[in-house]
Amino acid sequence: MVDARYSRQSILRVFEPGDFDRIRESTIVVVGIGGTGSMAADLFARVGVKKLKIVDRDFVSISNLHRQILYDDDDIGEPKVAVAKRKLNRINPDVSIEECNAAFDASNAEDLISDADLVFDGTDNFTTRLIINDACVKLRKPWIYTSAIETYGEVKTIIPGKTSCLACYVTMPNQRQPVCSEVGVFPSVPNMVASFAFTMAIKALTGHEVSGDLFFFDPWKGDTQKLAIKRNDSCKSCSRNEFEYLDKKYSSLGIRPLI
Numbered sequence: 663m664v665d666a667r668y669s670r671q672s673i674l675r676v677f678e679p680g681d682f683d684r685i686r687e688s689t690i691v692v693v694g695i696g697g698t699g700s701m702a703a704d705l706f707a708r709v710g711v712k713k714l715k716i717v718d719r720d721f722v723s724i725s726n727l728h729r730q731i732l733y734d735d736d737d738i739g740e741p742k743v744a745v746a747k748r749k750l751n752r753i754n755p756d757v758s759i760e761e762c763n764a765a766f767d768a769s770n771a772e773d774l775i776s777d778a779d780l781v782f783d784g785t786d787n788f789t790t791r792l793i794i795n796d797a798c799v800k801l802r803k804p805w806i807y808t809s810a811i812e813t814y815g816e817v818k819t820i821i822p823g824k825t826s827c828l829a830c831y832v833t834m835p836n837q838r839q840p841v842c843s844e845v846g847v848f849p850s851v852p853n854m855v856a857s858f859a860f861t862m863a864i865k866a867l868t869g870h871e872v873s874g875d876l877f878f879f880d881p882w883k884g885d886t887q888k889l890a891i892k893r894n895d896s897c898k899s900c901s902r903n904e905f906e907y908l909d910k911k912y913s914s915l916g917i918r919p920l921i
């Protein structure tokens with residue numbers, strides 16, 4: 663008999679026999695529990711995964727509250743992972759929450775994702791995303807790239823051996839990238855991006871066909887685009903297995919590599 667908690671999802675026609683069991687057995691690692699990571703962690707808890715590992719070194723600040731749905735005014739100054747664990751436990755006590763109050767970097771990336779069935783990117787910089795990419799390609803873990811800034815965001819599913827990876831089309835930018843503290847982010851954007859990305863994650867976890875396309879959304883403009891990203895035969899990560907971002911010189915969470 664299906665638990666009443668999950669009764670509205672287990673009867674979905676898009677689910678095949680065994681899909682719900684697969685979700686209930688899954689371990690998800692959410693790297694960065696800010697705007698997109700909060701929304702994704704909330705949904706992963708509600709859908710009832712077995713284990714949710716949340717990784718972040720930040721503390722809740724008042725400027726987070728207009729968009730990061732796991733936090734409220736009483737949480738200011740507390741470590742994000744501690745607050746998130748408390749709230750996620752309340753949302754669904756069936757889910758085991760593991761908090762990791764640390765920066766995700768080249769020194770711990772492989773350890774942190776070693777037990778993951780899927781990795782969700784809730785970070786805000788390409789240094790960390792390229793480290794996630796290398797670690798996931800090396801250990802053959804599916805992962806979902808997300809970004810949200812100003813009024814737009816992006817999502818891409820990466821399934822090693824099947825889709826293109828992030829390094830197939832992204833190289834470390836020479837110029838500093840814009841950040842939310844300077845250009846802002848509209849509150850619906852990270853939540854919309856994360857909700858779409860979560861859907862891709864559940865499809866990937868349950869073995870449904872998932873596109874490796876890059877999805878772009880600008881809800882303010884009402885603009886959506888889908889861009890096919892082919893595998894790059896000379897990609898250092900997924901073609902040549904040269905995992906340069908797992909090198910210690912990229913171990914900082916800084917925006918640019920330390921070279």
Ligand SMILES: [Zn+2]
Pocket residue numbers: 826827828829830831893894897898899900901
């Ligand atoms: Zn690649």
